[in-house]
Amino acid sequence: MRQRALGLAALATTALVVAGCSTVSNEPAPSGSEGEASAGPFTIGVSNGFVGSEYRTQMIADIEEAATEYQDEGLLEDLVLENADTDVNGQIQQIRNLINAGVDAIIVDPNSGSALDQVFQEATDQGIHVFAIDQAVTAESVINVGIDQALWAETSAQWLAEQVGEGASIVAVNGISGHPANEARWGAAEAVFEEAGVEVLTTADGGWDQATGQQQMANLLATYPDIDGVWTQDGMALGVLQALIAAEKQDEIVMSGEARNGFLRLWSEQGDDFESIGVVNPPGTGATALHIAMGMLQGQELDESQLQNGHDIVLELEEPVTAENFDEVWAEVQGEPDTYVLDSVLSADDVQQFFQ
Amino acid sequence: MTETKAAPTRERAPITARIARVRVASWATAALLVVAVVLAIALQPSLLSPYGIASTFATFLPLVLVAVAQAVVVIGGGLDLSAGAIVALSSVVAVQVMQGSDDRALLGFAVAIGTGLACGLVNGLIVSRLRLQPLIATFATASVFSGLALLVLPTPGGTVPAVLTGTFRQAVAGVPVSVLLVVAVALGWLVVRQLRIMRHIRATGGGPAAAFASLVPVAGAQLASYAFSGIVCGLAGLAVLGNAGSGDPFIGGDLALNSVAAVVIGGVALRGGIGSPIGAIAGAITLALASTILFAIGLPTSWRALASGLVVILALALSALGAPRRQR
Numbered sequence: 257m258r259q260r261a262l263g264l265a266a267l268a269t270t271a272l273v274v275a276g277c278s279t280v281s282n283e284p285a286p287s288g289s290e291g292e293a294s295a296g297p298f299t300i301g302v303s304n305g306f307v308g309s310e311y312r313t314q315m316i317a318d319i320e321e322a323a324t325e326y327q328d329e330g331l332l333e334d335l336v337l338e339n340a341d342t343d344v345n346g347q348i349q350q351i352r353n354l355i356n357a358g359v360d361a362i363i364v365d366p367n368s369g370s371a372l373d374q375v376f377q378e379a380t381d382q383g384i385h386v387f388a389i390d391q392a393v394t395a396e397s398v399i400n401v402g403i404d405q406a407l408w409a410e411t412s413a414q415w416l417a418e419q420v421g422e423g424a425s426i427v428a429v430n431g432i433s434g435h436p437a438n439e440a441r442w443g444a445a446e447a448v449f450e451e452a453g454v455e456v457l458t459t460a461d462g463g464w465d466q467a468t469g470q471q472q473m474a475n476l477l478a479t480y481p482d483i484d485g486v487w488t489q490d491g492m493a494l495g496v497l498q499a500l501i502a503a504e505k506q507d508e509i510v511m512s513g514e515a516r517n518g519f520l521r522l523w524s525e526q527g528d529d530f531e532s533i534g535v536v537n538p539p540g541t542g543a544t545a546l547h548i549a550m551g552m553l554q555g556q557e558l559d560e561s562q563l564q565n566g567h568d569i570v571l572e573l574e575e576p577v578t579a580e581n582f583d584e585v586w587a588e589v590q591g592e593p594d595t596y597v598l599d600s601v602l603s604a605d606d607v608q609q610f611f612q
Numbered sequence: 613m614t615e616t617k618a619a620p621t622r623e624r625a626p627i628t629a630r631i632a633r634v635r636v637a638s639w640a641t642a643a644l645l646v647v648a649v650v651l652a653i654a655l656q657p658s659l660l661s662p663y664g665i666a667s668t669f670a671t672f673l674p675l676v677l678v679a680v681a682q683a684v685v686v687i688g689g690g691l692d693l694s695a696g697a698i699v700a701l702s703s704v705v706a707v708q709v710m711q712g713s714d715d716r717a718l719l720g721f722a723v724a725i726g727t728g729l730a731c732g733l734v735n736g737l738i739v740s741r742l743r744l745q746p747l748i749a750t751f752a753t754a755s756v757f758s759g760l761a762l763l764v765l766p767t768p769g770g771t772v773p774a775v776l777t778g779t780f781r782q783a784v785a786g787v788p789v790s791v792l793l794v795v796a797v798a799l800g801w802l803v804v805r806q807l808r809i810m811r812h813i814r815a816t817g818g819g820p821a822a823a824f825a826s827l828v829p830v831a832g833a834q835l836a837s838y839a840f841s842g843i844v845c846g847l848a849g850l851a852v853l854g855n856a857g858s859g860d861p862f863i864g865g866d867l868a869l870n871s872v873a874a875v876v877i878g879g880v881a882l883r884g885g886i887g888s889p890i891g892a893i894a895g896a897i898t899l900a901l902a903s904t905i906l907f908a909i910g911l912p913t914s915w916r917a918l919a920s921g922l923v924v925i926l927a928l929a930l931s932a933l934g935a936p937r938r939q940r
């Protein structure tokens with residue numbers, strides 16, 4: 257009894273204290289009424305709900321690097337990071353933490369394309385600019401900054417379809433079924449193969465993880481030894497290539513690759529018969545978004561004609577890595593570690609193209 | 613097994629002695645809650661703004677509900693690792709049924725609760741009739757329920773009726789609805805605990821053999837604890853929808869393990885029979901605030917995971933302070 261009463265008492269006090277104060281501070285109603293385009297210094301929050309992949313690590317590092325310029329100029333007071341493995345529910349809390357910390361803009365790599373919309377609305381209602389990177393979201397008040405994932409997939413699918421030719425059969429090692437980025441990419445790639453008359457025998461989930469990708473490819477090779485090609489996404493191509501090498505099929509089966517150093521290194525060690533393609537999916541979009549955010553906070557307005565669907569800033573794809581430019585690209589990046597993802601960050605001057 | 617045999621004497625101990633035994637645990641729970649609240653507010657004064665309060669309690673609600681669900685199962689001597697998957701499944705089923713239409717909001721409520729109940733019954737039947745280990749059984753059903761969620765809603769999407777997301781963000785007489793809901797969960801438990809089946813669940817968790825000997829329908833009580841948990845997880849699914857405004861089959865993945873942590877911080881003994889969902893609610897709030905506190909002190913993100921793990925261990929250790937005493 258006492259134990260329950262105690263728990264209740266503690267709960268009730270928490271609720272009462274907190275609720276009691278709410279009526280007091282209700283009157284100023286801080287939301288939405290803050291001054292427009294103040295001179296700063298500003299605070300920018302970053303929310304990322306998946307850590308431990310080289311892509312995300314580099315993405316955060318790029319943002320931090322871009323932020324230092326503004327910090328040195330005194331325009332940016334603080335870059336607040338919410339960077340931890342979590343689910344959608346946890347990311348809702350991350351965003352609310354950032355809102356409560358009083359940030360002026362939020363850059364988010366969302367865990368869901370739609371399930372964070374309400375919390376984004378809470379942020380934008382209070383005059384906070386929200387930018388979604390890496391994965392577009394449906395909330396119209398949020399500015400999506402990123403490459404066209406469908407175009408990204410089409411580029412490598414087109415290349416692979418040309419290599420194997422009509423009537424060929426391939427398999428695909430995808431990311432995670434149901435994940436919006438995966439669906440957007442595979443939907444686009446599948447359409448390319450259908451049009452080109454390339455038969456997709458089956459797909460497997462590699463979870464954007466090299467080890468899983470390798471294992472899945474080894475399984476697929478055991479079941480379908482006579483395939484002509486394999487289409488895969490970034491984060492798994494190195495694993496897929498290792499599986500092909502283990503089966504000594506790297507010169508017979510054509511694969512789409514990735515623009516990451518580990519894969520490029522293995523590519524450089526292959527014979528002349530080996531060909532692949534690596535389409536760049538730059539982690540630097542976060543840093544690009546930071547430049548756009550700083551522009552907007554300083555009063556610049558986006559040029560509506562540059563926006564697709566009213567709230568998407570679509571960045572152009574870099575030229576993919578192919579056999580033609582391989583030596584040139586590799587010479588440039590081979591000093592970086594294997595975890596390096598080929599990158600591109602628009603500078604503060606570059607992003608002026610999106611402003612009025 | 614020795615524990616089960618020792619249980620009868622424990623259960624027959626006089627009420628006063630029993631309270632003396634659990635007191636430390638709930639003092640620790642209450643103290644942790646107060647410390648967490650004070651620290652969070654001191655570090656992040658904006659939590660006291662109207663938005664701060666409403667949003668913080670809205671964030672609490674799903675975990676608070678799942679913690680209550682988990683507490684009942686744990687008190688009944690079980691464990692439910694599928695709680696998060698039930699939340700996800702109920703939420704996506706409700707989204708598909710409601711299709712963003714206000715008229716179907718009530719139907720969505722019923723469907724979410726029904727889905728939760730159905731999942732709970734599956735767990736309950738497996739544990740009570742097939743007598744599989746709850747840990748493994750619910751680990752497996754979690755996979756089944758997540759798989760079903762993916763079939764129901766293959767890609768994130770769908771709209772939650774505006775009436776649900778809107779009400780969730782309103783205030784009644786200056787008190788945010790999210791606060792009222794958390795209080796309502798606590799009050800709701802005070803009503804539910806009067807039911808005879810709750811006494812049966814507690815007796816079963818305290819010692820199934822002794823409970824059986826006292827004519828308690830042990831299997832029925834186990835089934836009921838999972839069914840109750842399922843219903844409350846269905847409600848948590850609705851709370852998740854209120855927060856998210858859209859469906860996502862991968863939502864709530866962290867809820868199951870967080871709810872177990874919340875239950876233990878709340879002074880509920882994992883071996884069953886001891887504790888209260890009210891403690892679990894306090895545990896859930898402490899846990900949720902812990903992450904806000906770690907954020908507010910500006911700990912470098914690479915340290916955050918380590919620190920939050922340490923905080924949980926510390927909280928568990930403090931809550932378990934009473935345990936050695938019980939052994940004597």
